[in-house]
Amino acid sequence: MAGTNNTPHVDVLRSPLGRARGLGSARAGSGHWWAQRLTALALVPLTLWFIYAVIHLSGASHQTVIDWLSAPLTLGLMLALIVATFYHLQLGLQVVVEDYVHNELLKVASVLLIKALSVLLALVCIVSVLKIGL
C-alpha cells in the first residue's frame, strides 16, 4: 500500500491476482460509453420527429401510412431512428445486465441474447420500412 514503505511502487487499481489471471477491463469501455452518448445525441432530434409523426399518424389509414413512408426523407429518418434506437437500447440493456447479473455464464448468455434480439428486431423493422417505402 502507498505510504507504508519507501520502496518504489506503482498503484494499480487491479489486484495482482486479477492481473495474473488476465481478468478485469476488456478495454472496450470507452468505446461503449462513447457509442451510447453518440446514439443518445442522434436520438434527441429523431425522437422529437418520431413523436410528431406518431401524433400525425394517429388513427391513419393504411394507405396514408404507406404514402407517408414512401417519401425519401421520411424513409431515411425512419431508418436512422431504427438503427439508433436498437443500437442505443442494446448498449443500455447490456450495462443493466452487467450491473445486476453476477453469474458469469448467465451474464454472457443474457448479453448475447439481448444483442441477437436487438439485431433481429432492427432487421425486421428495417425490412418492413423498406418494403413499404421502396
Place this chain on the structure above:
Amino acid sequence: MRDVRDALMVARNSEGKLVRRPLSPHLQVYRWPISMALSILHRVTGVGLAIGTLLLTWWLVAAASSDDVFDRAQWFMGSALGLLLLFGWSVALIFHFFSGIRHLVWDAGVGFDAPTYNTSGWAVLIATGACTVLVWVIGLAVW
C-alpha cells in the same frame, strides 16, 4: 459465521438484542433524494422503452403486410389496453428524453453541484408532466 469479519458486523441494539449492523448504503434506510429516484427511473424507463420497441416492430410489420393486418394493429392501438400501453410508453419516452439530455449535459462536465442537479431534476419531472399532457391533448384532438 463464515468469515471472521462477520464478527465486526454484529452488535447489540438498545434492547440488548444481538443484531447485524446495517450495511451502507442501503435503499430502505435513506430518504430518497430526487437524484437517486431519477437515476433509478432513468434505468427503469430505458428497460421499459426497450420492451416497448416490440410494439413499434409489430406496427411496422403490420404496415408492411395487408390492409386487414394493419387495421387490426391500428384497432389494438386505439383499444383501452393499447391506449394504456401507448400512454405508459409516451411517459417513459418523454421522461427518458429529458433525463437523457440531463445526463448528456453532465457528460459535458456541467451541472454537478447539488443545487443545480436538484433544480434540473425537478425541471425534468415538470417538463415530462407538461409535455406528456401536451402530446396527449394534441394527439387526442387530431385523432
